[in-house]
Amino acid sequence: MVDATRAQTTDTEITKHCAYSFPAVAFALGRNHWQLLKPVFLKLVRDMQWKVRRTLSFSLHELAMVLGPQLTETDLLSVFDEFLKDVDDVRVGLLKHLADFFKLLEVDVRRQYLPKIADFLITDNSRNWRFRVDLAEQLIKLLDLFSSSDVFHHLSPIAFKLAEDSVAQVRHTSVSVLEGMIRKPRDENDKDIEELWMAFFNRVNNFHLSDSFFRRQLFAQICSKICENSGLPCEQFANLFLPGLHKLSMDKVPNVRLAVAVCMFKHMVHQDFFINSTYKRRADFMDMIHRLTSEKDRDLLFIIGTYAPNYLPPPPPPP
Structure with a gap:
């Protein structure tokens, strides 16, 4: 069925169907019979039709589950490398299940492939922004598979690249990546890790000092995500991020102030620490509340009314 000359006389799509069914056949026969299937698999991998290779790339992680770490390392990693250099329609299959595939590798092998994740930033068409969204979504899942040192060395540069993307959806997805890195558990006794984290x-x-408004907006969105997931202790969050939020509450761009308002009135005002505790940045926090609730912007008042209506200013008296 995978012989190109014979398949053409039967059904031009038969090779693609073979690729689609291949993981199920491998599962039925088991890893003990992999050597019988391997020649067929390699023919499919090198098929001239990109649709066949694409089908295999989407199921490579399933095949790895069947074969186990040892056979995956010897027989599937070379295929992963081939697909990584293929056209985007094939590479997207690897990308969609990147974390699932990496999860099945031995730790040392997984670390060796860390630098190759950056290859997914390069696409055949720069307008293919959905490819970069998929990469950001996979980075979120990959955070749990690597140490903090690996995350800050190899994954954070990719995350910052995505955070500065020209497409809003890519930047929005990168917020969760950066927030996950901020709350990534780390050994505080390790000075190298602390230096990496502070950098x-x-x-x-x-971001809150950037000339670009969407980077300033991104900073407020990251703060909001940290509060939503309780990513940092409140006192640490106040010391690290409140000065930047305070500055952005006076930003000239309404959308930046709106992002600050979401962080403030959806999350922060509902926590006793920010309202009742005495901490060194409390004056800034109360100033932000006064400043934002005094605005006349309808969108901002809508946000306050949605998340914390008791902070809305009283309506004017009737004439």
Whole structure:
């Protein structure tokens, strides 16, 4: 069925059907009979039709589950490398299940493939922004598979690249990636990790100083995501992020102030620490509440009314 000359006389799509069914056949026969299937698999991998290779790329992680770590390392990693250099229609299959595939590799092998994740930033068509959204979604899942050192060395540069993307949906998805990195557990006794984390935080913090409004907006969205997931203790969050939020509450761009308002009135005002505790940034916090609730912007008042209506200013008296 995978012989090109014979398949053409029967059904031009038969090779694609073979590729689609191949993981199920491998599962039925089991890894002990893999050597019988391997020649067929390699023919499918090198098929001239990209649809056949695409079908296999989407199921490579399923085949890895059947074969186990050892056979995956010897027989599937070379295929992964081939598909990684293929056209985007084939590479997307790897990307969609990147974390699922990496999860099945031994830790040492997985670390060796870390630098190759950046290859997914390069696409045949730069307008293919959905490819970059898929990459951001996979980064979120990959955070749990690597140490903090690996995350800050190899994954954070990719996350920052996505955070500065020209497409809003890519930037929006990157917020969850950066927030996940901020709350990534780390050994605080390891000075190298602390230095890496502080360098990472400083780069995130610099977003609120950017000349680009969408980076300033991104900073407020990251803060909102941290509060939503309780990613940092409140006191640490206040010390690290409140100065930047306070500055952005006076931003000239309404959408930046709206992002600050979401963070404030959806999350922060409902926590006793920010309202009742005495901490060194409390004056800034109360100033933000006063400043934002005094605005006349309808969108901002809508946000306050949606998340914290008791902070709305009283209506004017009737004439």
